[in-house]
Amino acid sequence: MKKKRVYGLIATMMLAASILGACSDNEENKTDKSGNADNVNATGMPIAKEKIEVDGFAAKFFASQDWNSLMLWEEYEKMSNIHINWTTVQTEVLADKKNLLLAAGNYPEIFFASAFSRTDLIKYGQQGVFIPLNDYIDKYAPNFKKLLEEYPTVKQGITMADGNIYGFPTIYDPKFESLRVGAPWINQQWLEKLGLKSPETTEDLYKVLKAFKENDPNGNGKQDEQGWGSGYGIKQFIDYLRGSYGLNKQGTMNPNLDFKEGTEEFRFVPTTDEYKQLLEFLNKLYSEDLINKDVFTTEPQKFAAEAGEGTFGMLSEVDPKELFKLDGYVGAQVLEGPTGDRQYTAMSNGLGNLGMFVLTDKAKNPEAMVRWIDHLYGDEGTKMFFMGFKGVTYEEDAAGNIKYVDNITNNPEGKNLDQAISDYLTWPGGYYPGIVTQKYFQGAEAKENSINNAKQVMPYALKDEDIIPGLNFTLEENDQVSAILTDIQTYVDEMTASFITGKASFDKWDDYKKTIEKMGLEKYMEVAQGAYDRTK
Template structure:
């Protein structure tokens, strides 16, 4: 009996050893991929993300993530120069269109890996949404990267935010024109609306440069500028216009310099950095009368509700507009997933990516896992309130690469929600006042040839840097009228005509 028991134990040991060896062999057979992620500083280590682990298991792969939170541009440059790439890249601004097209031999042609049989969900996404296919396609028509279509996007960027509590205290109405705005700003400057007995109010506090979402460029529509999201380019019909060359821009900057001269904008804006800017907005006592932001999150939590979004104001000639964001908002048209040409077993990695295009998976890639960030109800998904001390803005990034993962946030995706997620609804409510005034004839995201990219690397830097420099100087010291002709000549000497012609050629290819 004892002998039989020993034999049985020995057999069990052999079986256990066999299973262990088989399991280890199976583990070794699982394709493993290294992916570098350009991540938000609020995003947790994706290697600990249980949802992504489950997704990888469904695809029969293992993913090792390297999340890069800071100094990505420097790191990226080293990688591209060396050619020693990870298996793939994922993330917001992980690579630019030109960085991909300029280095095509380094990257896999994903179009060769996409089919109804191998990647049914991604294939269906590209077939059902031609605009999304265009967003993912290079100039040669091939697909070297996947972009995304983001859900619940606003139709405009800019949000003018004004302290309504101050208006009410001073008996003032919401301004409808720039003339009325100036009267409001003078009252903010002189009549102590925050009630602390000090003249510490900053009537108008805005960045001097940057896109229309958070800079003085939001006022350009009041001066007949046709609307621009980035780079100050806009369209007049089908003609590309670089607005810093126009008389309208001259009038706009003259008005901005006037506000500074009247102390309606503080001199510090010429030198302030992001941390100092945000510190003013979140001061213990509210000191900013009006600003423009993407959302209210930089404003002190204790008094965010004092600020309301207002419509763009009419300028001296009755112009009243704001640039539409429709052309570039949902379809970001930039790489969110790029695979190395040297990646082994490309088909296996594409199985993983394909699963992200199932809407129920896509919402979790974009917002975070169901059961953590999202909650299932009878009516659909809702976003769980962030933990105490965490903003919506940081909460939506904690478990996901929000806005940086290849997903299709279309109507099917959005229909999974019982309500618009709080992180998006606040912005949508803010920009609703802009809709009657939006200019939809805005320049889309453009794609450039390698030759054009080479030229832009010189002329764009020179021209944009000079324009920003002059805007800052004119804000601080005035002199727009006196220096305008010299300024224009300098821009032409720098090659602004080449700059415009490259953008015109790129637009003509895509329109």
Template sequence: MRRHWGKKALTTMIVSGLILAGCSGNGDSEKENTPPASSESAVKTEGFPIVDEPIKLKMFTRIAPANGPFKEMPVFQDYEKMSNIQVEFIEAPTDGFAEKKNLLFASNELPDALYRSELNPLETIRYGTSGQLIPLEGLIDKYAPNLKALMEEYPEIRSAITTPEGHIYSIPGIVSTGSARTDKRWINKAWLEKLGLEEPKTTDELYNVLVAFRDGDPNGNGEKDEIPMSARKGAAGIPIANFFTGSFGLDLQFGYNINIEDGKVNIWSGDEKHKELLMYLNKLYTEKLLDQEIFSHTEAQYLAKQGTGNTGMFFDQTNNNFLPIQDQYVGIAPPAGPHGDQKQSTVAPVPRDFGAFAITSVNKYPEATMRWIDYFYSDEGSTLLRFGREGEHYELKDGIPYYTEEFLAIEGAQGKMTPYAGGGAPHLISDKVASFINPPQVQAAFEKLEPYMPEIRYAAPMFDEATAQQVNILRNDIDKYVDEQSTKFIVGALSFDKWEEFQSTLKKMNIEELEKIYQEAYDKMEK
């Protein structure tokens, strides 16, 4: 199915530890969760409470470093009173979360649901077809009016989460706010003004601006301590190279290094255009125009570099990390490359957080559980999840919730109030609830990018388990190799004279077979 970019915005698509005692429906939990004669008939299809007689559910969840205990969050305390559903969260830290999640399924010690669960497509299909996760499409149709409406408004959501057999085993977080789906290109306009420079419009102009940032002492301290450009740590393509793919004629279709032209799928990792991109980044890195710590600094260190005002250009979704000096920065458009290419390729999907919520086969109240999660796919429910209590945590201005200054002044308060802090929560992020991440400066920066968004964006295919396993095996080796070698090319540890050897190795790793699989998926999509 073809999906065009517009206001609805199109998507890319895209255990170890303790056996979690008490997660399954065994022992005392069976007594606690003994359903009424008809659990379905006891569930209201609209309004609150969801059930007249209280019920208890157990949900396995990831707890981020920013979070306090879920049971102490006002969000869930208030929602329990509204819904008449008591949720006991079994929390696993971000570090080691995947291992603990895998252990749950391997031991079959299942909770009633998984919340903020980060199930990838292969896990979703595997645990769904094994019967450990239940199909959700029927429950969505009858008990999730908010989610159903979003799936009708954005058809790419359904295609991104539906298996080849037609089942939905997990649901994502949904982002309808355009500016929340892509990092902005923030440049130090105070430095531009001091050095008498214009906003760069091409990759050559950007190079010249970065040279001026390095040599022109824009911070005025007489030392060469400025960082011309920085980005988050990651393997070569995640994220620094991806920010420049669109300037070199490269796209990121299917959430991968893929161009689609005239119906042909091309994995471009070994292409000359990719070489040209890496040569440009090598030039920036070698001349110290690109942060020398880009492959080693921590997330905290990167965010600190934003807040110092001593960085010339960087990439981030919002301006939260440099609010005290926000007037120093402005968003710019992607630069046109050497052949005139100019696109913003890094666009996250509308169903951004895949596998955020799933219901297991031991759950005795699947209808009530679906209604419980569906509330957070409404603006009202998302406001509760993201902003908490009106008057205490936020106030309304023209119908839009804003955190109070008193609440924002309390260090770490957001993470203790809501699971939204830490990412991956299953809910809707719409324009109405995005004030914290979408203030006017961010909106203006997004407007600079919007004309260069790809016209067509294809979601990552949902393969059957055998094909998904094959893709995983191929990509595990190919992606690791591409990232490692690309990093070496950028930092100068590997000469570009070795490019043909790089291409030859990719062929030996069966990159053409991987390309064929994606081609077949594309052909099925277009039928």
């Protein structure tokens, strides 16, 4: 879920006078809204003593859903005494729709599941459109406040460069290991058929994939087997191999940055010798048809149909048994690279999108709405959001174990789990504020195979304290680097594909590096280093 759906800076002591002025305006806006605090119960339900109505905008995954008559929101209204008048759009058009609302000034009191970026949060926060949440969190969000105390790097990550928090994020519980880490899946039956062991080095991987392709492990007398496949792009391959090539030892919240060895000085990952070695290895696999040739163009739905035929020896993403109904796959090993590196580094601190719930300056009841959203970060609210309602969407045994009812997991209308649960809840699609915990999330990552996969990865995984949160820039810094980084990232992505497919020769590596330098890399690195140094 986190990899495909989901798929993440820092407080300063001082800011320019213009930014401080904007903060003062925000404080005035916040103070002006305190008149309705007397209508809010300090604890428990209902949240509002007298019923209130709130205009809300949200993104949804399924077009057929009507949030104004959905069980989740109807039941939560009964509990909280808060009615939301929902306007919803599908995730595909979310960016355009929310930007139009903000540009026209015709925006609602709350944005829910609207995926505002760090740039959006600091921009609209400084303009006074999004109100600072710090004081409200302190007074009205005990569940969320507890999480910030437990995971200080999450607090770092959501605190903008002006010291304010403008959005409630998605949090993937750091204790939920199988949601945070996982190697690709390798066909154990094929390994046994060919008398092979699961690869432990990058060279082993090459030999195993080659054997899968050439030695008929499915025993049908045809050379229809394929090596390693993914429907979600080359990033899945790169992320698995980063730690085998000594890259991203500070995690992938800032995927283009890691430290020079023995320092806290950033280097730009896509121009390192190690990244070149990684691309050379992938070029070797690609040129010998050991990874799916359409990896740069295929879409998940199209790839799923191909993968479901069982012709791939190794698959990225979630457990093939859950995704494609394929048996025989187990988690692959974390690989040792050509210079002895063996680590899993494609990790975050558990922080997903920052701007999944924001309050605008039109919010008439900010205290109540902070309590409303805080419920989704507590145990009961998380249970309601992901599992729904006892006797309707889930059942509970005497020991307190819960699971979806048969109507959800084996839907008589032929709906898959996401479709069936979406008749009641909104979480499928990955757009939501709240915390994803193993206790109440029952997707593929919570199943036994994924848990076993994570167990063998964890000895090689980064420690939480080594993972750097995403960098938060000031408005001025953001203006300086946004255009630079957009152009550089586009070029890096294009050249990564070209090097892997062989369209560009590795003889052109120095030219590639010089081009990136000419695009303003030095300025970007200077600003990024400054943003990190502020955290210290």
